[in-house]
Amino acid sequence: MILRVIGFYRTSCYEISVLGKEKTMTDETKEEEETTEKKRTDENVIYVGHKPPMSYVLAVVTQFQGSGSDEVIIKARGRAISTAVDTAEIVRNRFVKDAKIKDIQISTESVTNEEGRTSNVSSMEIILTTKKKSK
Numbered sequence: 001m002i003l004r005v006i007g008f009y010r011t012s013c014y015e016i017s018v019l020g021k022e023k024t025m026t027d028e029t030k031e032e033e034e035t036t037e038k039k040r041t042d043e044n045v046i047y048v049g050h051k052p053p054m055s056y057v058l059a060v061v062t063q064f065q066g067s068g069s070d071e072v073i074i075k076a077r078g079r080a081i082s083t084a085v086d087t088a089e090i091v092r093n094r095f096v097k098d099a100k101i102k103d104i105q106i107s108t109e110s111v112t113n114e115e116g117r118t119s120n121v122s123s124m125e126i127i128l129t130t131k132k133k134s135k
Helices: 027-039 053-065 078-095
Strands: 003-006 015-018 021-024 045-047 071-077 100-112 118-129
Touching: 045 053, 053 071, 053 078, 071 078, 078 100, 078 118
Parallel strands: 045 071
Antiparallel strands: 003 015, 015 021, 071 118, 100 118
């Protein structure tokens, strides 16, 4: 079965093609998608890598203010954990003063390299939340 999806969540129309049959989603079917989209938080996850912390700070602040999210998850592995902590602290202390740390989760992931050897890598998730301002 071949599935091709064109479009994004924020657009008004999806084009889904399954085995050559195309279907365009309307606003009625979009309402069903919105409920499942709220459960899925992939759009609120920031993956931290080797860039400077301010690059990730911009992404977190954009998620809070641009998309109106009240929760952002910062994820990092290995040496990037210190950058993730710096990112969370810069956001909390300089840019989004009402941001609170909801939870911090640490774990170890087993990663297999190209040669077939497995190694343990530390990982961390920092969950930042803000209170929605009532209008």
